[in-house]
Amino acid sequence: MSRFRGIWQASLNATKKALTWNVDDWIPPAEKYIFNFSSKEELKKWHLYSDAEFGGLSSASLEIKDDANKSSGSSQNRVFSGNLSRDVTEGTKWNITRSGFCGMRSKKFDGFIDLEAYDTIALRIKGDGRCYISTIYTENWVNSPGQMEDNSWQSFVFVPKDNWYIAKIPLDHYLPTWRGNVIEAKLEMNPSRILGMSLSVNADGGVPGANSGPGDFKLEIDWIKALRTQ
Numbered sequence: 342m343s344r345f346r347g348i349w350q351a352s353l354n355a356t357k358k359a360l361t362w363n364v365d366d367w368i369p370p371a372e373k374y375i376f377n378f379s380s381k382e383e384l385k386k387w388h389l390y391s392d393a394e395f396g397g398l399s400s401a402s403l404e405i406k407d408d409a410n411k412s413s414g415s416s417q418n419r420v421f422s423g424n425l426s427r428d429v430t431e432g433t434k435w436n437i438t439r440s441g442f443c444g445m446r447s448k449k450f451d452g453f454i455d456l457e458a459y460d461t462i463a464l465r466i467k468g469d470g471r472c473y474i475s476t477i478y479t480e481n482w483v484n485s486p487g488q489m490e491d492n493s494w495q496s497f498v499f500v501p502k503d504n505w506y507i508a509k510i511p512l513d514h515y516l517p518t519w520r521g522n523v524i525e526a527k528l529e530m531n532p533s534r535i536l537g538m539s540l541s542v543n544a545d546g547g548v549p550g551a552n553s554g555p556g557d558f559k560l561e562i563d564w565i566k567a568l569r570t571q
Contacts, residue, residue: 372568373567375462376447376538378562381405384404384419387448389401389402389403390446391443391444392437392442392443397440397441398430399426399440399443402420403421406420418561421540421560424555442542442543445541446476453535456512456535459567461510461512462565462568463507463510464507464562466498466508466560466563467503467506467561468500468506469503470500471560472497472552472553474495475495475496475498475538476495477493477495477530478491478492480536493517493518494516494518513530
């Protein structure tokens with residue numbers, strides 16, 4: 342009988358242990374890497390676009406360059422750079438009304454990135470005093486008039502010149518847009534269905550005090566993370 346009671350007690354203890362859980366196991370980490378621009382393989386996850394696709398004359402590149410000063414903490418820098426032009430190719434078939442933009446967009450994720458547990462996007466960047474645009478693409482469930490592509494949510498990112506800087510953008514600061522224009526409606530992003538991201542720059546617009554106009558631009562990028570700050 343005592344042997345049976347011992348086996349029963351051991352089984353009960355094992356069951357209790359299996360049912361015991363630690364709340365920390367259910368809480369996601371405080372930060373999550375989305376992109377880490379650490380190699381040429383990582384850069385292959387992105388593609389470039391510009392007004393040149395529609396008859397404009399802007400140009401852009403995304404490459405890894407040696408950092409002689411190693412100011413980023415790495416021997417290499419990941420550089421998004423180019424030239425913004427308001428000019429348009431003569432005789433272009435495109436009836437464009439706005440020129441002077443370049444961007445880098447990630448290829449679509451394999452499925453979705455779920456950022457439901459996070460409230461902020463952080464980017465470690467070094468810029469040129471221009472204002473850049475951070476865009477998040479989500480599954481199309483807003484169904485704006487005439488919009489067949491992914492939903493896009495945008496926020497300005499002012500990048501101080503010549504110093505590494507961590508820009509933090511709360512997710513609720515991203516505004517719904519369609520072809521660069523803010524949608525005047527009360528819409529809410531679904532952070533559990535993120536398809537991709539982009540960074541872009543325009544010759545015009547931005548925040549007061551930022552450099553603007555046609556000419557060269559340069560943005561160095563270390564990483565992009567999601568943060569849980571609350």
